[in-house]
Amino acid sequence: MITRVTLATVVRAVYGLLGVLYLLLGVGSIALPAGWISPGWLGDEAAELYAQAAPESYLNHLTQEFGTLAIAVGFMFLWQARRAEPSHSLHWLITLYFALDSLIHWVGPQGPIGSLQRGVTNSVPPLLLLILGLVWLRQRRGREVAPAGGAQPSPRRRNMRCGAGRR
Numbered sequence: 001m002i003t004r005v006t007l008a009t010v011v012r013a014v015y016g017l018l019g020v021l022y023l024l025l026g027v028g029s030i031a032l033p034a035g036w037i038s039p040g041w042l043g044d045e046a047a048e049l050y051a052q053a054a055p056e057s058y059l060n061h062l063t064q065e066f067g068t069l070a071i072a073v074g075f076m077f078l079w080q081a082r083r084a085e086p087s088h089s090l091h092w093l094i095t096l097y098f099a100l101d102s103l104i105h106w107v108g109p110q111g112p113i114g115s116l117q118r119g120v121t122n123s124v125p126p127l128l129l130l131i132l133g134l135v136w137l138r139q140r141r142g143r144e145v146a147p148a149g150g151a152q153p154s155p156r157r158r159n160m161r162c163g164a165g166r167r
Contacts, residue, residue: 015081022074029067033060098126
C-alpha cells in the first residue's frame with residue numbers, strides 16, 4: 001500500500017516537532033537556574049557561568065524569561081499542528097521571528113559572526129519555515145489557477161485576490 005504524504009501533513013509534522021522541541025527548551029530554561037538540572041549539559045563555559053551566578057542574578061532571571069517565551073512558541077507550534085488548516089499569516093510571522101533570532105546569532109556583541117556553530121544551528125528553523133512557506137504558497141497559488149475549460153472564479157473570489165472586498 002502506497003500512502004501519499006501531503007504538504008499539509010508535512011507542515012503539521014514540522015510544527016509538531018518544533019512544538020515539542022521548544023517546550024523542552026523552555027522547561028529546561030526554567031529548570032536550569034532553579035537547580036533542577038545540571039548546567040554541565042550546556043558545556044564547560046556555560047556551566048562555569050551558572051556556577052558563578054548568584055541564584056538571584058540577572059542571568060538566571062533572563063534564562064527563565066527566555067524559557068517562558070520558548071514555551072509560548074512551543075504551544076503556538078502545537079496549536080498550529082492540531083489545526084486542520086494552519087494559519088499562513090502566523091506561519092510568516094513566526095518565520096520572521098526566527099529570522100530575527102537567527103540574525104542576532106550571526107551579528108552580535110562578538111562581531112559579525114559571534115559563533116559559527118550558533119549561527120548555523122539558529123538558522124535551521126527560519127530556513128525550514130521559509131522553504132515550507134514558499135512551497136505552501138506555490139501550492140496555494142496553483143490551486144487558484146482557473147480550471148481547464150475557461151471557467152472563471154466567482155466574482156467574490158476575484159475581488160478578494162485583487163484586494164477589493166476586504167474589510
